[in-house]
Amino acid sequence: MAKDHLLALDQGTSSSRAIVFHRSGRIVALAQREFGQIYPQPGWVEHDPEEIWATQFDVAREALARSGLAAGDIAAIGITNQRETTVLWQRGSGRPLANAIVWQDRRTEPLCAQLRAQGLAETVRASTGLVIDPYFSGTKLRWLLDHVSGAHIAAAHGQLAFGTVDSWLLWKLCEGRVHASDVSNAARTMLFDIRRNCWSQELLAALHIPESVLPRVFPSSHVYGQTRLFGAPIPVAGIAGDQQAALFGQACFDAGMAKNTYGTGCFMLMHTGRRLEHSANGLVATAAAQPGPTPEYALEGSVFIGGAVVQWLRDGLRAIDSSAAVQALAESVPDTGGVAFVPAFTGLGAPYWDAQARGAIVGLTRGSTLAHIARAALESIAFQSAALLQAMAADAAAAGGAAPSELRVDGGASVNDLLMQFQADLLGIPVVRPEVTETTALGAAYLAGLGVGLYAGRDEIAAQWQPQRRFEPTMARAEAARRMADWEHAVRQARAG
Secondary structure, X not given: OOOOEEEEEEEOOOEEEEEXXXXXXXXXXXXXXXXXXXXXXXXXXXXXXXXXHHHHHHHHHHHHHHHOOOHHHEEEEEEEEOXXXXXXXXXXXXXXXXXXXXXXXXXXXXXXXXXHHOOOHHHHHHHHOOOOOOOOHHHHHHHHHHHOOOHHHHHHOOOEEEEEXXXXXXXXXXXXXXXXXXXXXXXXXXXXXXXXXXXXXXXXXXXXXXXXXXXXXXXXXXXXXXXXXXXXXXXXXXXXXXXXXXXXXXXXXXXXXXXXXXXXXXXXXXXXXXXXXXXXXXXXXXXXXXXXXXXXXXXXXXXXXXXXXXXXXXXOOOXXXXXXHHHHHHHOOOOOOOOEEEOOEOEEXXXXXXXXXXXXXXXXXXXXXXXXXXXXXXXHHHHHHHXXXXXXXXXXXXXXXXXXXXXXXXXXXXXXXXXXXXXXXXXXXXXXXXXXXXXXXXXXXXXXXHHOOOOXXXXXXXHHOOEEEEEOOOOOHHXXXXXXXXXXHHHHHHHHO
């Protein structure tokens, strides 16, 4: 029997998932399991690395069992993962030295402030494309080396291994034989020179991190090793961080193609091809998933509160019984009645980068109802995403590149037709929802398939991408501009408050 199936391991912030895909991109089987969130003190977020591994391994076996396939039927495994989350373990025993520090964790802000004071912001931006922020992995690793007893000495003697979650899963799958990562995850550490595709010696020195703890870095499509844990050897042949994997799964392979993932937050990436374009409009530059040795890049913007605003309506305001009910409530009124909702519960991300901003509902009158607030909450997701696309278009224009002609969408909130139509109206370009919305896992599967020669190339993958619905803009551009101006006015009030 030809091996025409792929297994994607999708390790997220709150759950581990596994999906078996046919080479056509069709989902054959899926399994998912949540795991614990650890909050030792305010601003700290941790995961148990062993629980991450245990849940991921269990769902992989469960998905295989549900598919009716044996390990010998799987052509390759692809890994996609929550990015920036940091794990440090012993090379000899494979035992983690501490809990993983999650990407959301803010404990290293004092160290980041020191690095900024030392004048390293421009060095970091020029080399990594990033801003100095606790979000990224480098300062998390430095914190572990400083605060876990004996870690600094053990690292200096080559006894420790650092990795983002992809590296940790790869190590476990290959039973300690492989310590590696891909460029898209390495690019999120604040230690990796994305121009040269190598670790930055200058930044390693600035953070006092020995290179011996770091994984080897390969293209995103590469045979990293084999796992024998499922009954027959399976090559692990694709790795990408979740947002880059989604960009790949959406077949956004050319400069100017963009996707937006509507999850708890929103993550928009625009491919910039082989050109590294630094943003002048509040975005970060990053490595895209890289099938071969040639560097490829993307601009990225992150919205902190996307679909989470609907959860707040449900759990905080108790305006709805379920998240799915928000569309009906919002559609019960023709518009927001002048209400604007800026969900800056944890500050504002790109393109504003204002950690002090706080949530605001403005424009309330005696005629305002829960339905108006619900509609404004839903629209806030589209407004924030529109601000990201405007920043991307401005950066593209300044660099002489192409701006997106359509936006491909995925994630939980992308199923909301009202939101997607409003998004298209604001942007003035079509918003396209694909047939397969599990694009993160699909991207990892495609990268693995390329790694073992299951696909002839990206053209074959692009031909498989199919739209499920296309939302065409219907709003007049002058009206869209007025709505965006009203939104920016509301943002200024949230930032001032």
